[in-house]
Amino acid sequence: MCGIFGYIGSEKATPILCRGLKNLEYRGYDSVGIATVSSQLGIRKEVGRIDDLVSRLNIEDVEGSLGIGHTRWATHGPVTAENSHPHTDCFDKVAIIHNGIIENYLELKTKLVERGHRFSSDTDSEVIAHLIEDNLSFSGTISGSESSWNGSSFEDACVAAFKELRGSFAVLAVREGEDKIVAVRKDSPLVVGLAENGTFFASDVAPFLEWTKEVVYLENHDIVMAEGSEVRFFDGGFAEVKRPVSTVEWDIEEAKKGNFDHFMLKEITEQAETIQRACVQDMAVVERIASMIRSGFGVFFVACGSSFHACLTGSYLFSKVAKLHVNVVLASEFENYEHFLTDRTLIFAVSQSGETADVLEAVRAAKRRGSRVVSITNVMGSSLSREADELLLMNSGPEICVLSTKTYTSQVVMMGLLACALDGNYESCVQKVKDLYMDVYNLTAKSMRDRLKDLARDLAEKDHIYMIGRGLQYTTALEAALKVKEVSYIHTEAFAGGELKHGPLALIEKGTPVFVFVSRDNEDRIVSNAQEVKARGGYLIGVSDWDNPVFDRWIKVPDCGDLNPIIQAIPMQVLAYELAVKKNLDPDKPRNLAKSVTVL
Numbered sequence: 348m349c350g351i352f353g354y355i356g357s358e359k360a361t362p363i364l365c366r367g368l369k370n371l372e373y374r375g376y377d378s379v380g381i382a383t384v385s386s387q388l389g390i391r392k393e394v395g396r397i398d399d400l401v402s403r404l405n406i407e408d409v410e411g412s413l414g415i416g417h418t419r420w421a422t423h424g425p426v427t428a429e430n431s432h433p434h435t436d437c438f439d440k441v442a443i444i445h446n447g448i449i450e451n452y453l454e455l456k457t458k459l460v461e462r463g464h465r466f467s468s469d470t471d472s473e474v475i476a477h478l479i480e481d482n483l484s485f486s487g488t489i490s491g492s493e494s495s496w497n498g499s500s501f502e503d504a505c506v507a508a509f510k511e512l513r514g515s516f517a518v519l520a521v522r523e524g525e526d527k528i529v530a531v532r533k534d535s536p537l538v539v540g541l542a543e544n545g546t547f548f549a550s551d552v553a554p555f556l557e558w559t560k561e562v563v564y565l566e567n568h569d570i571v572m573a574e575g576s577e578v579r580f581f582d583g584g585f586a587e588v589k590r591p592v593s594t595v596e597w598d599i600e601e602a603k604k605g606n607f608d609h610f611m612l613k614e615i616t617e618q619a620e621t622i623q624r625a626c627v628q629d630m631a632v633v634e635r636i637a638s639m640i641r642s643g644f645g646v647f648f649v650a651c652g653s654s655f656h657a658c659l660t661g662s663y664l665f666s667k668v669a670k671l672h673v674n675v676v677l678a679s680e681f682e683n684y685e686h687f688l689t690d691r692t693l694i695f696a697v698s699q700s701g702e703t704a705d706v707l708e709a710v711r712a713a714k715r716r717g718s719r720v721v722s723i724t725n726v727m728g729s730s731l732s733r734e735a736d737e738l739l740l741m742n743s744g745p746e747i748c749v750l751s752t753k754t755y756t757s758q759v760v761m762m763g764l765l766a767c768a769l770d771g772n773y774e775s776c777v778q779k780v781k782d783l784y785m786d787v788y789n790l791t792a793k794s795m796r797d798r799l800k801d802l803a804r805d806l807a808e809k810d811h812i813y814m815i816g817r818g819l820q821y822t823t824a825l826e827a828a829l830k831v832k833e834v835s836y837i838h839t840e841a842f843a844g845g846e847l848k849h850g851p852l853a854l855i856e857k858g859t860p861v862f863v864f865v866s867r868d869n870e871d872r873i874v875s876n877a878q879e880v881k882a883r884g885g886y887l888i889g890v891s892d893w894d895n896p897v898f899d900r901w902i903k904v905p906d907c908g909d910l911n912p913i914i915q916a917i918p919m920q921v922l923a924y925e926l927a928v929k930k931n932l933d934p935d936k937p938r939n940l941a942k943s944v945t946v947l
């Protein structure tokens with residue numbers, strides 16, 4: 348959720364921290380802050396985004412060639428400058444940034460307050476700075492004048508503090524007068540980048556790609572000490588360990604906006620390519636997964652948000668194409684199903700980021716019960732990629748916009764590939780995806796965008812939008828509704844066409860916009876549902892390959908059979924984008940949301 352970034356090296360830290368935080372903003376953007384180390388700690392923090400911090404606080408003037416920075420998505424405490432990170436000890440000698448949740452912070456805080464520590468924020472994170480201070484064998488009374496440190500080393504104090512924390516945490520700590528960064532990760536993402544000009548720390552690799560592609564993916568409980576140009580790794584038992592260095596395959600340009608106004612539009616436009624890249628899979632792995640699915644006694648698809656919708660789409664495809672039943676469960680609800688897990692169960696965990704806490708918790712519960720885990724993720728080195736027994740990568744490249752667009756369609760492609768692999772038709776599915784290239788290209792071209800811009804103009808002031816579909820078009824409607832609501836803030840809801848008469852029809856008034864997703868194989872039934880809406884004054888917008896007379900507006904898409912969920916989702920992504928632009932909203936960073944949801 349929050350993003351953390353650190354740099355120690357030969358260059359001035361603040362410009363690097365600012366660029367890194369800007370690159371990382373998709374993980375949280377309600378407040379931001381940095382701490383650098385020179386003769387003193389230089390701390391700047393602010394409500395708002397990194398650009399606000401730079402312009403209002405002369406940030407580039409802060410000296411030091413090592414520093415840490417944080418972009419926040421509030422969990423404990425409102426969005427204020429005090430609650431922004433970095434947090435410091437009583438005397439601003441130690442600064443920390445944290446991503447995650449400290450579950451026992453109240454207990455620790457009470458103990459620290461009794462010992463005289465003064466807290467200045469409502470956050471759970473601040474206890475970490477005070478614990479480090481406390482462990483430095485502080486001499487004298489805290490409530491008096493400035494302290495003199497005389498105890499254990501900074502590293503020891505950090506390690507002792509980390510040991511007291513319960514919950515999930517990725518932490519970077521610095522101290523005045525020390526040329527080092529001490530870091531820890533437990534159940535929260537943290538990676539280390541190794542470059543000629545220094546060492547980088549970040550919540551994921553995209554923010555430091557412009558400096559290095561050499562990365563160390565930390566294990567859970569790892570502690571890292573970076574001092575000068577040296578980096579040392581320790582496991583949870585504090586034994587020094589070697590961690591392999593991997594080379595990131597993503598291209599730096601992929602993490603930049605290029606000529607586009609927003610990442611969202613760039614990522615929507617990339618889909619003609621990214622759905623092809625989703626087909627580049629190791630056949631041996633696909634075969635192994637297919638056989639795990641066949642032999643699984645209970646298969647559970649587990650995911651959140653758009654990834655959940657891709658799983659729902661997958662369940663229809665598995666049923667239709669492979670004649671196989673799979674259970675689809677929201678990761679945050681999975682605890683209600685855990686008692687079904689055995690060593691014969693297969694968990695299919697799908698997550699773009701591979702760091703979604705609800706998904707990881709479900710995976711860990713499954714592993715405790717001996718179930719096998721297959722994962723689909725976009726991020727190599729993510730927790731999910733490392734905790735699964737088998738892994739398929741989406742190969743979509745970095746997705747920076749908070750909304751899932753290209754990764755959603757890649758997930759649907761992979762669901763289709765697996766369903767076809769189970770049916771012995773993998774290659775023909777790959778060919779069908781190849782054949783979509785021009786269709787997808789045309790759906791993201793300027794002419795289509797202009798048409799959807801017109802529609803967005805007419806819908807921008809609406810309070811409610813509804814969407815209906817049946818089968819694969821129902822799951823498409825669910826995803827389309829999520830896209831529109833999260834970026835335009837218009838209440839948008841999807842229903843299965845057949846469910847309308849069981850309640851939702853009561854919502855329809857004269858002029859209520861209702862999107863109707865149509866496929867050749869369910870046309871008659873969904874059109875009769877649309878008639879029910881029309882009879883109550885609803886304004887129908889068809890998404891189909893031909894213009895049914897019942898529609899008031901029509902978005903033309905080709906009929907691509909079982910791959911329609913891909914083709915029909917794309918114009919809805921474009922519409923969602925145009926709605927946000929029309930309403931002067933930031934499509935890349937919708938309010939209250941973050942790209943990677945690393946808290947439960």
Ligand code: M6R
Binds near residue numbers: 749
């Ligand atoms: O990284 P994940 O795929 O696990 O993320 C799941 C959801 O948080 C994500 O799909 C979210 O719903 C997006 N905002 C959808 O656009």
